[in-house]
Amino acid sequence: MSGNWEVVIGLEIHCQLATKSKIFSGASTAYGADPNSQACLVDLGYPGVLPVLNAEVVRMATKFGLAVNASIAPRSIFARKNYFYPDLPKGYQISQYELPIVEGGELFIHGDDGNEKRIGITRAHLEEDAGKSVHEGFGDSTGIDLNRAGTPLLEIVSEPDLRSAKEAVAYMKKIHSIVRYLEISDGNMQEGSFRCDANVSVRPRGQTKLGTRAELKNLNSFRFVEKAINFEIERQIELIEDGGEVVQETRLYDSDKDETRSMRSKEEANDYRYFPDPDLLPVEIDESFVEAVRQTLPELPDVKQARFVEQYDLKAADAEILTGSRALSDYFEKLAAATDAKPQVAANWVIGDLSALLNKEGLEIQESRIDADALAGLVNRINDNTISGKIAKEVFDAMWSDGGSADDIIEAKGLKQITDTSAIEAIVDAVIAANPGQAADYRGGKDKLLGFFVGQVMKETGGKANPGQVNKLLKEKLG
Amino acid sequence: MHRQTLRGLYDGLSRGDFSSRELTEALLGRIEAHGATLNAFITVTAESALLQADLADKARANGTGGPLNGLPIVHKDLFCTKGVLTTCGSKILGDFVSPYDATVVQRMADAGAVMLGKTNMDEFAMGSSNETSFYGPVTNPWNTKLSPGGSSGGSAAAVAARLVPAATGTDTGGSIRQPAALTGIVGLKPTYGRVSRYGMVAFASSLDQAGVITRSAEDAALLLGVMAGLDKRDSTSADHPVPDYVAGLSKPVKGLKIGVVRQHFDEGLDASCAERVRASLAALEDAGASLVEIDLPSIGLSVPTYYVVAPAECSSNLSRFDGVRFGHRCGDPEDLSDLYCRSRGEGFGAEVKRRIMTGTYVLSAGYYDAYYLKAQKVRQLISRDFKNAFEKVDVIAGPTAPTTAFAIGEKTDDPITMYLNDIYTIGANLAGLPGISVPCGFADGLPVGLQLVGPHFAEETILACAHQYQQLTDWHTEGPEDFA
Amino acid sequence: MSLTKQQVQHVATLARLELEDGEVDDVVKKLSRIVDFVDQLQAVSTDDVLPMAHPLHMSQRLRADDVTEPDQRDFVQQNAPSTEKGYYLVPKVIE
Structure with a gap:
């Protein structure tokens, strides 16, 4: 399929951190509660309320950073990503833009060529999740549930080092395994606790400049990641080979149809106006904290x-x-x-x-x-x-x-093996006596018949005879 | 009773001259009598005030009252008050009942204060004249054709007219100090982070600070002691010890080094105001302070810097008013975009829209570096100027506002003319410094304010200086005749 | 430098603000005035000056990971313009 083409993939994995309370509020993060019953005033973006950072997310992000051999920023800052959407109560998402908490890590997977391959991790930053929109069951309306709003996420961004859907899956599985080892996420993909966006592009083999990429959104199973990327690779190659051009855009994977399609609606006026969140101060992490967290790292x-x-x-x-x-x-x-x-x-x-x-x-x-x-x-x-x-x-x-x-x-x-030689011997004798023709043939050189006799003995003993002993005795008696 | 300061009322209550209920009823009567003329209130909470007053009387009888037990207070209508309408002077919050109390409101209530109501203000505190309120302009008790200033205009007018002895306010660019100056009373903006912002509807988060409007520096000290201090719900509130501000008032001005900013007496300042300010500086000098001329080279850039930083933060802070979870929603929205655009278009007034748009523009792709980032750097320069100055002086003194009160409608055509009202106050917000305005006389029958600015957390210094000045003068005892 | 009507409309769209027809000219005029005014910052030399995001040099305080907020949905939704079965309602969002 892609003989003349090189595929370039980078993943942005959104991993929900397993805290009890939200990243900036004291509301519970438990899954499956009644709609909006776990959305407190901070999560709802009420007038006058303010975010206060959960200590646990800082510890968890640090733990992850150390596990992938990254550097932990002594000073990181939160920024606001501004856009309007009903599941985003404040009209901005608190995230990290410049100065993320984790930068420059790596991990190793089995590459397509079977060798160990290093995949770079550009950064991992903390941010809050949005709520959920429910489109069915409200007539002409959409229902908004903000229970998930404010749930802590660690967004782990890879370098564009992945060269196939298989490598992308291997990388994602590795991250999945690491976050579960570290006990910083339950990694539950059905509940959306672990999902990813994939940036996919292709370029002619040998070309150094990257091709135009498409961003595949919200892939929430390993199988979908593989299928969506493979579909996208084929789509892009066909498009270019037919003289077309790949457009930089966000695409959604439809698992029912097994295809990706453009989400132009999300593209409209994509000007997020990031700026440092004035309600939050720089997060300062000292070396002693990092060392203390390092002591808690499990064997990876x-x-x-x-x-x-x-x-x-x-x-x-x-x-x-x-x-x-x-x-x-x-x-x-x-x-x-x-x-x-x-x-x-x-x-x-x-x-x-x-x-x-x-x-x-x-x-x-x-x-x-x-x-x-x-x-x-x-x-x-x-x-x-x-x-x-x-x-x-x-x-x-x-x-x-x-x-x-x-x-x-x-x-x-009564399944205990019969190891009493005399008991087995008696059965062996009986079996040989009952099958004189086969015994003669065996003695005449048909060695294959040994299996027949073993089977007969095992049948008589209900499988409890020791097969080694049976073999030995049969060979003696028939010899 | 209504002519007394908090201090005087506290003593009267303690002596049993009157009860909290009697005091509350008397002030509610004044609010009712003058409310329509001044338009100082958006909500009067008479019923709950009387309940609180009765509780205060009981507490006093039991000897369990807090430091503000039974004393009346009103809150600017951008402090969230549980179960009470909190409009921020906006149509978009026209029927918003806060489900919680701001920390400032909570601390006042815990200290025993009786809340009489919520005061009118410029919409979302964006204005310097109280004309941007959806609930109509507030008038100045000294002359009801004039503006009381803003944005805490309702609080200032209520205190100046002796409807209440004290009010809270918020100050993002001068919104406590400027109206205090224009109505002849005391306005204190503490250091950024000194008082919790939790429950203050945000305008510009890195500049907003809660403070008080009173008639004496002593009352301001009393209230600050109750309001100040760490709040775990506000990440930007400072973990800095709260001194006994009232005890600190006795510190004499003798030996105090007062910086006089050369740039403050440029042509922008009205000549008769300048004369009053110079006279007050001379009085302080006579009392033993030394005057030191200083330079704040970048101070002239404070207004343009502010008008990038504040709108940028406001554009983001006000995105939450989208007609989904609370606040005004337009009728029959066609689709999501229509819901947003019309709810916000109808809910916000013209000045708020201008600021949101200015802020959106300066943060948008291609302009961020040129405007927002640039302004953050100039802010650093301005802040550095102050830091350098405070290596030489203890306080900086000068005018609070360039003119006395101006007519309602006089400055509404040109936003820049209005913005320049805050030319002397904005610097303290950009640098996060505490500032106080105290009455220092009259020009053509209208009050003039003297502003004192101190280093971070030097509230004690500026309060003591203001208090000592009030011992030397009696400008603060004068009130508008129509509201005697 | 003056803003064009199109620029102002674009900013209004980003900010989700509907401007009435009669409002637009006044907004263009006043916004241009403001932008011209703040443009004086461009002339200031700020080489090697760090941007200042906060007035105080403090670092972020951290909160213990405890659930402290009870369910207040029914109380809080009294402020909501439209709800059903505990959900906030908006016009149907088409994805």
């Missing part, structure tokens, strides 16, 4: 991933999956500590069967019906040969649906 995904490979001898891809969220990695580490089995075996259970069930039921790892200790109990019984891997799946399903420990289920259902 990249470091943890490397450690998992090193310490647990995991496959790199598995380590990446397990460190995708702090909760998942915590689950794995607890499991690994409680089992005698190889960590890779434990990892396989988490990535395989457990993840499948979680996905199927739409649960987070924290909500798993089998906790790490219980799963360790199961893995240990495989490891000490109490049950086979096959029986283990049965036990696992029972643990998931009915609860209880692996040991209790094995005991109650």
Whole structure:
């Protein structure tokens, strides 16, 4: 598709910070409240009220800045972005323009060529969110709910370093993972706590000057980011190849039609008249504060991933999956500590069967019906040969649906592996006796028939015989 | 009773000469009698005032009253007052009942003050003559054909006419000091950040400051002590200790270094006003102060600087009046744009619209650097001038206004003529300095004001100087005859 | 320098102010007068002068992250020109 074209993408991620109260007021930020029940006088832009900055947002922004190796501005200022819209009560949004709180960071993703790739972070600044417009259910009117107005956002702006939709998604996922590790955002995309705008342009390969970009607004899932960008890339290339020109504009992604379309209405008179907000003073952050925040930084995904490979001898891809969220990695580490089995075996259970069930039921790892200790109990019984891997799946399903420990289920259902050689020997003898023809053929050189005999023995024992023992005995008896 | 200052009334109440209820009833009677002539009030809160007065009387009997217990006060109608109409002199807030009290209002009430009503003002405090009020101009008690000045014109007229002993005001470019000068009373604008702006409907946030209008510097000191101090709801309020301003009044002027600004006596100043101001400076010199001639090289740029900074901030501050959550909404809006443009077009008066448009223009793409940023730099120069001056002197003294009160309608044709009224007061706002205007005599039968400006948080100094001047003179005891 | 009618109309649109036909000429005249007046700032040399946004040199105070504001919707909406089911109403916004 884009052989002769180079794609250039920069993302502006809007990440809602997980504070209890709003950025400039003491109203609650809880999601899903009755309309306007969490919009206090400051959020409503009442005459005479004034903003006071929430200490927690400063700490959270600082934490993020340190996590992406950025500099924390010793002095940052808030500015007003002026425009009229019904979900913007004051007629201006308080944001940061010149002198943002975080500048010049970076992170690393797997690039399209499979190598590690550095993505620059231009800046991250604090701002307030707007309210919500509800267009249905009010006849000729639009209903305005200002509960979300004043919710703190960290806007994270990347350098135009991304070269494909896939890279954009990888970058966004990385940021998503980081903010959740830092516990500064719940990252909930359905609720709009984590969304992005994408600046997309294309240029002929080899050209240094950037092409004209379009800004894709409000992409609120990883899938939409990928689809919207891919659609936009194709649109721009086709447009240029047909002799047209890309216009700098804001475009909205329509997920139903899988296309982007122009939002000219938002473009009209785009003169935001930014100026320093006289109601707020410069935010001054000293080195001791930064150091104190640095002490609270958790181990971050990249470091943890490397450690998992090193310490647990995991496959790199598995380590990446397990460190995708702090909760998942915590689950794995607890499991690994409680089992005698190889960590890779434990990892396989988490990535395989457990993840499948979680996905199927739409649960987070924290909500798993089998906790790490219980799963360790199961893995240990495989490891000490109490049950086979096959029986283990049965036990696992029972643990998931009915609860209880692996040991209790094995005991109650009588699933313990038969390891008594004389008992297995008797069954092996019986099976050979019952199938004289196959026994003769095997002895005549049809080695493949061993599997048939193993199957028969396992059938007789209800799968509880140790497969290794069965193999060994059969070979002896048929030999 | 009505001729007494707060101090005198407090003593009278303490002695039991009269009760708060009697005092309140007497003043409500005067407000009713003279209200129509002066048009000083937008709302009179007689009923709640009497309730508060009764509570004050009870508190006094119990010995639990605050420092202003039972004393009457009126608030400029841009202070939000819970459950009471708060119009800002505008049609757009014509039926706006504030759901909360401004910090100033709250602190006065907590100290026991009895609120008698809300005073008329230039619309959103944008004006120097009280003519931009949607509720009609206020007249000057000294001559009702004249303007009392503005924007706190209603507060000034009410105090000057002895309807009330004290009123709050706000001062963005001179809106307390200029009307105080033009009506022969005391007007104090504290240091920026000294008094909370929470609940003051914002005009220009980096310039607005609440203050008081009284008849004596002593009353101003008493009220400032109640109003001043940190407010956690205002990020720009200063965490600076509040001294006992009344105790500080006794400091003599002997040894005080008073700066006299060369530029203040240029041709812009009316000759008879200049003479009065010079006479008052001489009186202070006689009392032991020394006069030092100083230069404020950039002060001449204060008016144009102000008329970039203030409109810029106002254009943004007034965007919230959009007919959606409160305030005037036009009839049958066709669409969103029509709702905005007509609600605002109908709701704001001509001067407010001009300022919003000036501010929008100076912030708009292509003009920001040339106007807004430039003005912020010149503001720095002006501020620096003051800083340098205060290394040599303790206070700066001069005229408050270039002329005495002017006729209603006289300056409405040309906005610049009107803006130049504030030529001597605006500098203190740009630099955030405290300033006070005290009556210093009469020119052709009309009051003239002497302005004293001090360094940041030097309210004690300027109040003491004003108080000592009032011990030397009795200009402040004179009132307009028609309202005796 | 004088402002044109078009410039004034553009500024009025940005500021969402409807100007009556009869008002426009007066606004153009007075706004031009104001702009001419403040233009004297252009002549001032301000090299190396930092812009001044606040009168005092203070830094921003921070508020603890506590929920302090109760729901006052029904009380506050008494001031609203048009509400329904707790929402503020505006003419339908077409996106």
